[in-house]
Amino acid sequence: MEAIFSIELGLLIVALALHVVVGRGTFAVIVGFVAYGLVLSLAWMGLSAPDVALTEAALGGGVTGTLLLRAHARLRGPKGEQQPVGVFGRAAALLLCGGVSACLIIVVLTLPAPAPTLAPEALTDLAATGLGNAVTAVLMVYRALDTLLEKVVLLLALIAVWSLAADRNWGDRPVFESGRGTDGPLIFLARALIPLGVMVGIYLFWVGADDPGSAFAGGAMISAMGLLGFFAGVCAVPRVSGAWLRIALVFGIAVFLVIGLVGLAAGSGFLTYPSNFAKPVIVLIEVAMTLSIGVTLAMLVVGPPAEPSQS
Amino acid sequence: MKPGLRALWETVDSMRDFFFGAAAVLLALVAIGLFRILAGPRNADRMMAAQLLGSGGIAVLLLAAGGGLPGAADVALTLALLASFVTVAFVQCGASRPTAGNEPESEE
Amino acid sequence: MSAALNVFSVAAISFGAFFFLAGTIGLLRFPDTLTRLHALTKADNLGLGLIMLGLLPHVTWPFGALKFLAVWVLAMVASAGASQLVARAVRNKR
Numbered sequence: 001m002e003a004i005f006s007i008e009l010g011l012l013i014v015a016l017a018l019h020v021v022v023g024r025g026t027f028a029v030i031v032g033f034v035a036y037g038l039v040l041s042l043a044w045m046g047l048s049a050p051d052v053a054l055t056e057a058a059l060g061g062g063v064t065g066t067l068l069l070r071a072h073a074r075l076r077g078p079k080g081e082q083q084p085v086g087v088f089g090r091a092a093a094l095l096l097c098g099g100v101s102a103c104l105i106i107v108v109l110t111l112p113a114p115a116p117t118l119a120p121e122a123l124t125d126l127a128a129t130g131l132g133n134a135v136t137a138v139l140m141v142y143r144a145l146d147t148l149l150e151k152v153v154l155l156l157a158l159i160a161v162w163s164l165a166a167d168r169n170w171g172d173r174p175v176f177e178s179g180r181g182t183d184g185p186l187i188f189l190a191r192a193l194i195p196l197g198v199m200v201g202i203y204l205f206w207v208g209a210d211d212p213g214s215a216f217a218g219g220a221m222i223s224a225m226g227l228l229g230f231f232a233g234v235c236a237v238p239r240v241s242g243a244w245l246r247i248a249l250v251f252g253i254a255v256f257l258v259i260g261l262v263g264l265a266a267g268s269g270f271l272t273y274p275s276n277f278a279k280p281v282i283v284l285i286e287v288a289m290t291l292s293i294g295v296t297l298a299m300l301v302v303g304p305p306a307e308p309s310q311s
Numbered sequence: 312m313k314p315g316l317r318a319l320w321e322t323v324d325s326m327r328d329f330f331f332g333a334a335a336v337l338l339a340l341v342a343i344g345l346f347r348i349l350a351g352p353r354n355a356d357r358m359m360a361a362q363l364l365g366s367g368g369i370a371v372l373l374l375a376a377g378g379g380l381p382g383a384a385d386v387a388l389t390l391a392l393l394a395s396f397v398t399v400a401f402v403q404c405g406a407s408r409p410t411a412g413n414e415p416e417s418e419e
Numbered sequence: 420m421s422a423a424l425n426v427f428s429v430a431a432i433s434f435g436a437f438f439f440l441a442g443t444i445g446l447l448r449f450p451d452t453l454t455r456l457h458a459l460t461k462a463d464n465l466g467l468g469l470i471m472l473g474l475l476p477h478v479t480w481p482f483g484a485l486k487f488l489a490v491w492v493l494a495m496v497a498s499a500g501a502s503q504l505v506a507r508a509v510r511n512k513r
Contacts, residue, residue, distance in 0.1 A: 001328045001331035001332050001335065002331050004331075004332075004335045005331050005334055005335040005338065008338045008339055008342070011342075012338065012341075012342045012345075015346070016345075019346075019349060023349070027357060027405050028349055028354075028357050031349065031358070031360050031361075031401065031405075032349055032360075034360070034361065034397055035345060035349075035360050035361075035364055038361075038364045038368060038390070038393075038394075039364070039368075041368075041386065042338075042368060042371060042372070045372065045375060045380065045382075045383060045386060048380070050380075050381060050382025050383065050385065050386055051382075053382070053386050054382075054385065054386055054389055057386060057389050057393055058393060061390075061397060062393045062396050062397055062400075065397055065400060066397075066400040066404070069400055069401065069404035069405065070404055072404070073404050177403070186399065189395060189399060193392060193395060193396070196392070197392045197396075200388055200389065200392060204385065204389070207385070211381065211385075212381060212382030212385060212386075213382075213385065221389060224392070224393060224396045225392075225396070227396070227400070228396050228399060231399050231400065231403050232399075
């Protein structure tokens with residue numbers, strides 16, 4: 001039975017990927033891509049990777065889809081015409097995607113069996129970290145430096161997006177076409193879902209200590225709820241120069257860095273945690289990270305600041 | 312029962328197998344519906360894709376949770392919220408706004 | 420698990436799958452965007468509810484069952500609002 005399910009899933013993923021590549025109509029293709037992300041999250045569940053499935057659903061489905069949709073709407077001309085991609089653009093895309101796929105296929109096919117893995121070592125030291133979820137332990141303990149750097153990269157991406165604004169608009173509010181406050185169902189959805197969604201986001205990061213979940217999935221969920229608020233017009237998009245916004249953006253990295261430096265000052269090295277106190281420290285970092293990730297992702301989708309009359 | 316169906320039924324030796332079988336059926340239905348939706352003549356048709364994947368995906372995940380897969384119920388919870396958020400995004404960003412005269416189309 | 424509960428689960432899940440099938444057939448055969456939306460939202464959500472009902476004997480009680488119920492209620496509320504939005508998008512284009 002499981003084999004049938006897996007085969008179906010694989011076929012569906014390939015079919016959706018083909019649709020994304022050769023389908024006509026950009027909107028249809030974007031919808032297909034979002035569907036692809038959601039189905040991929042099911043595939044991750046089938047591979048017993050619920051942490052990845054959570055992040056894939058939240059990011060690949062929700063946030064990336066919204067990003068693509070808004071980019072598509074921005075690139076449309078006033079009458080809805082689409083600037084066609086030239087031959088060189090298509091050739092470059094084909095080469096890049098084909099090359100990456102070929103490398104992945106070669107690597108996967110030439111892996112020795114059994115494939116090399118550090119999973120047993122990761123599990124043996126799990127008790128010392130105080131965590132029950134090995135994935136969280138890898139993210140926050142064994143490879144904490146990678147996680148810190150990823151957050152910095154995320155912030156840099158946001159700064160890059162902001163740098164697209166015209167000089168005179170620096171510090172303004174990003175433009176986000178939202179409901180006019182009269183859209184009943186949308187406001188109902190916003191009021192019903194946003195509090196629940198934020199709670200689920202917090203739950204996802206909190207439960208990640210011992211069960212599947214992570215700060216990133218929780219933060220992505222919170223950012224999706226923030227974007228829902230922007231869509232419905234129940235939350236105003238903050239000014240890019242706002243103090244609270246900027247504090248929220250750097251909060252996660254700051255807490256992470258401070259704790260890392262405390263470890264350095266205590267003599268045991270950068271980003272080492274105290275032996276009997278590891279879990280509370282990790283949870284503290286994750287709280288800060290969830291908030292920052294939520295705000296950063298939402299502001300990434302919202303885009304650079306601009307005057308309302310510009311498109 | 313026909314012999315083939317009876318043979319299939321005999322392979323179901325636990326509830327878990329039944330759950331996976333039901334999940335396989337649901338996934339096939341979702342796939343068929345998805346491609347019908349993606350082919351739909353208008354953008355409004357395609358906006359339903361998130362709904363379909365939402366309810367279908369949640370059903371599959373709940374079946375997996377019943378079969379004992381850890382974390383499936385949490386992913387189902389996430390999917391419930393995200394499917395409707397994605398529908399909102401589709402509706403807001405996909406519906407073309409009518410342009411008035413020569414004013415350039417405002418931010419979607 | 421007692422046999423009676425298993426029979427109940429099998430019956431409920433089968434009915435749920437049947438409603439999913441009905442919804443998909445409606446999606447394929449209905450002539451109009453709005454009718455297709457109706458088939459999708461109503462039938463699929465009913466199927467989801469029945470499947471959730473059928474799975475209740477197989478989850479940890481009470482919190483597992485509560486989580487399942489929460490997922491279902493959330494799916495209902497969310498799809499109610501979302502389908503209204505899609506219907507409005509269809510109507511505005513006419």
